[in-house]
Amino acid sequence: xxxxxxxxxxxxxxxxxxxxxxxxxxxxxxxxxxxxxxxxxxxxxxxxxxxxxxxxxxxxxxxxxxxxxxxxxxxxxxxxxxxxxxxxxxxxxxxxxxxxxxxxxxxxxxxxxxxxxxxxxxxxxxxxxxxxxxxxxxxxxxxxxxxxxxxxxxxxxx
Numbered sequence: 001x002x003x004x005x006x007x008x009x010x011x012x013x014x015x016x017x018x019x020x021x022x023x024x025x026x027x028x029x030x031x032x033x034x035x036x037x038x039x040x041x042x043x044x045x046x047x048x049x050x051x052x053x054x055x056x057x058x059x060x061x062x063x064x065x066x067x068x069x070x071x072x073x074x075x076x077x078x079x080x081x082x083x084x085x086x087x088x089x090x091x092x093x094x095x096x097x098x099x100x101x102x103x104x105x106x107x108x109x110x111x112x113x114x115x116x117x118x119x120x121x122x123x124x125x126x127x128x129x130x131x132x133x134x135x136x137x138x139x140x141x142x143x144x145x146x147x148x149x150x151x152x153x154x155x156x157x158x
Contacts, residue, residue, distance in 0.1 A: 008136035010144040014151070015128045018047055022121075029113045032106040034095050037113075041092060045085055050151055052078045055131075058147035059139060068134040077127045084120040091116045 006012070025040035056078060060071040091113060100106040136144065 007141065008132040010141075010148045011128070011131045011136045014051055014148060015131075018044065018051060019124075021047055022124075026114070026117065029092075029110050029117075032100070032110055034092065034099070034109065038092055038096060041089060045089065048081070048085060052082065054147050054151045058150065059135070059143065062139055062143055063135070064138055067138045069130060074127075074131070074135065077123065077130070081120070081123055081127060084123060088113075088116050088120055 021040065021044040025037055025044055028034070028037035028040055056075060060074055063069075063071040063074075095109045095113065100109045
């Protein structure tokens with residue numbers, strides 16, 4: 001739980017929203033509703049892309065000298081997350097291209113997808129923790145508020 005005094009509150013709120021979208025997608029996967037899962041994944045992926053864009057353009061240029069991790073580390077993680085998300089989306093697309101014909105095949109497809117998303121979720125968890133424990137502590141609160149406000153307002157980053 002975050003409070004208004006918590007320097008990571010802005011990151012936490014954004015990550016909670018993204019995590020909720022991914023969780024909803026995974027519930028569709030477990031329920032073998034792969035068409036709905038694809039829609040949920042597309043929503044999550046679009047939100048993730050906007051989130052990364054805000055960080056890359058509005059926040060990371062302000063990482064101070066001597067920060068715990070350089071901006072480059074966060075950018076490399078963003079690239080890895082995007083790659084894993086795209087690879088996972090390809091797996092979901094493969095399931096949709098050849099829909100499972102019976103309940104057993106649906107369960108196998110769901111397991112195939114759950115196995116595939118594991119690495120993505122692991123990297124996301126560690127990346128979010130790095131942002132909460134370091135980046136959010138090292139950037140000015142006013143900068144964070146303005147950046148995340150632009151995302152919530154739907155305004156594209158400059």
